[in-house]
Amino acid sequence: MTRLTDLSLAQARDGVAAGDFCAVELAEAYIAAMEGLRSLNCFILETPDVALEMAAAADARRTRGEGGALNGIPLAIKDLFCTKGISATAGSHILEGFVPPYESTITRNLWNAGATMLGKTNLDEFAMGSSNMTSYFGPVTNPWQRAGDDAKLVPGGSSGGSAAIVAAHGAVAAIGTDTGGSIRQPGSFCGIVGMKPTYGRCSRWGTIAFASSLDQAGPLTRSVRDAAIMLGSMAGHDPMDSTTVDVAVPDYEAELGQNLNGMRIGVPKEYRIDGTPAEIEALWDEGVSWLKSAGAEIVELSLPHTKYALPAYYIVAPAEASSNLARYDGVRYGLRVDGNTPQEMYENTRGEGFGAEVKRRVLIGTYVLSAGYYDAYYLQAQKVRTRIAQDFHDAWEKVDAVLTPTTPSAAFAQGDKMDDPIAMYLNDVLTVPASMAGLPAISVPSGLSGDGLPLGLHVIGRPFDEMTVFKVGQVLEDAANFKAQPQIMAGGG
Numbered sequence: 461m462t463r464l465t466d467l468s469l470a471q472a473r474d475g476v477a478a479g480d481f482c483a484v485e486l487a488e489a490y491i492a493a494m495e496g497l498r499s500l501n502c503f504i505l506e507t508p509d510v511a512l513e514m515a516a517a518a519d520a521r522r523t524r525g526e527g528g529a530l531n532g533i534p535l536a537i538k539d540l541f542c543t544k545g546i547s548a549t550a551g552s553h554i555l556e557g558f559v560p561p562y563e564s565t566i567t568r569n570l571w572n573a574g575a576t577m578l579g580k581t582n583l584d585e586f587a588m589g590s591s592n593m594t595s596y597f598g599p600v601t602n603p604w605q606r607a608g609d610d611a612k613l614v615p616g617g618s619s620g621g622s623a624a625i626v627a628a629h630g631a632v633a634a635i636g637t638d639t640g641g642s643i644r645q646p647g648s649f650c651g652i653v654g655m656k657p658t659y660g661r662c663s664r665w666g667t668i669a670f671a672s673s674l675d676q677a678g679p680l681t682r683s684v685r686d687a688a689i690m691l692g693s694m695a696g697h698d699p700m701d702s703t704t705v706d707v708a709v710p711d712y713e714a715e716l717g718q719n720l721n722g723m724r725i726g727v728p729k730e731y732r733i734d735g736t737p738a739e740i741e742a743l744w745d746e747g748v749s750w751l752k753s754a755g756a757e758i759v760e761l762s763l764p765h766t767k768y769a770l771p772a773y774y775i776v777a778p779a780e781a782s783s784n785l786a787r788y789d790g791v792r793y794g795l796r797v798d799g800n801t802p803q804e805m806y807e808n809t810r811g812e813g814f815g816a817e818v819k820r821r822v823l824i825g826t827y828v829l830s831a832g833y834y835d836a837y838y839l840q841a842q843k844v845r846t847r848i849a850q851d852f853h854d855a856w857e858k859v860d861a862v863l864t865p866t867t868p869s870a871a872f873a874q875g876d877k878m879d880d881p882i883a884m885y886l887n888d889v890l891t892v893p894a895s896m897a898g899l900p901a902i903s904v905p906s907g908l909s910g911d912g913l914p915l916g917l918h919v920i921g922r923p924f925d926e927m928t929v930f931k932v933g934q935v936l937e938d939a940a941n942f943k944a945q946p947q948i949m950a951g952g953g
């Protein structure tokens with residue numbers, strides 16, 4: 461018999477709706493799974509009692525003939541989302557003990573759709589990182605291991621806990637946030653689907669800010685269909701976030717499953733980056749041929765400013781972070797380390813409360829925003845950002861979506877790249893351009909590396925055209941027929 465934790469979100473939803481099992485049973489199965497996976501350190505806080513209470517409410521709704529699109533679905537929530545009455549840490553010591561008095565719009569939307577909460581997942585501190593190694597609450601371990609090697613690997617980051625727990629079947633689905641790749645890269649490293657919507661599609665209200673002009677919430681799931689279902693409940697205009705856009709949210713799930721006849725897919729030559737392993741190039745070529753077989757026309761594309769995206773991102777993102785993180789002063793939230801004067805208290809609190817990577821970003825950000833350097837760095841980076849967006853804008857005249865690999869490597873070992881921030885930043889070289897341009901993009905598990913680790917392909921779409929991104933993603937998913945499972949799984953599978 462299929463275990464409840466092996467069902468897709470769509471199957472679990474249909475099972476609850478049909479009364480094949482109840483939401484409480486589903487929650488109990490996932491609570492047991494989550495507890496059995498503690499060695500991965502995916503959660504900063506498990507909330508089994510909340511999950512059971514919400515599940516009982518979901519069952520009651522069903523008996524009354526009610527229930528939203530996610531009725532009774534147990535989710536893992538990145539600990540960057542504010543959850544009313546339940547702690548939110550952002551993976552940082554400085555927010556330890558902070559209990560938000562309000563609910564983020566995204567989580568509220570999910571609860572309104574009937575979903576239940578398993579807990580708050582681990583992440584890189586303030587979502588700054590690509591390995592989940594910068595969390596104050598310790599690293600997350602990827603449930604995948606290299607063939608014949610039990611070295612602990614990173615799950616990617618910053619949504620590492622969310623990706624790892626979904627991959628190991630400890631949650632049906634999870635939500636993350638993506639500023640430069642933090643949903644797509646961990647999705648790729650953990651062999652699951654990770655989707656970043658268009659900037660402005662999902663509300664940022666109640667999501668702890670990293671870089672406000674880039675941050676977007678999105679789903680991490682075990683299939684493209686599940687991601688489409690999740691986004692349908694998350695997305696939408698929010699009067700509390702003026703950067704959300706009031707455009708209709710399509711029924712993504714209903715429109716899935718069509719072929720790609722007449723669709724043009726761009727393959728940008730600038731994404732062929734020196735040093736990319738041959739197996740990733742080969743997977744990309746395979747992806748191209750899958751899309752061709754599904755009826756798409758392949759167009760060679762040039763996005764000339766691609767190579768400036770990562771350096772510009774590492775000016776814009778730290779600049780915004782330094783400003784956003786100025787609010788953590790020991791007065792209003794979480795940690796306070798006393799001193800003899802208020803100034804000393806601020807210094808002590810920030811000195812002890814922030815980790816090394818966050819401090820690096822605050823220093824860089826403050827520097828590029830300072831009077832003498834603003835024009836040379838920050839303004840210049842903003843101009844580059846406009847050029848990157850223009851590249852894509854021009855591309856949409858010729859193509860409907862763009863296909864690239866998600867990451868330049870498979871998952872690496874915990875501790876690798878820690879003494880070389882630039883090597884760590886390079887993880888996002890293929891995901892950052894879409895972030896800078898605010899575009900929707902998905903990573904779909906499409907193959908295995910030589911040593912048996914998942915590799916993702918990446919589809920970027922036009923603004924607010926998540927539908928095409930899902931459709932192309934599903935064609936890749938069907939063609940890849942990715943069935944491999946991680947070594948560490950719920951139930952010890």
Ligand code: GLN
Pocket residue numbers: 587588589590617618637638639640641642643670777888
């Ligand atoms: N790894 C990138 C960074 O460290 C992206 C992080 C993110 O998307 N939150 O900034």
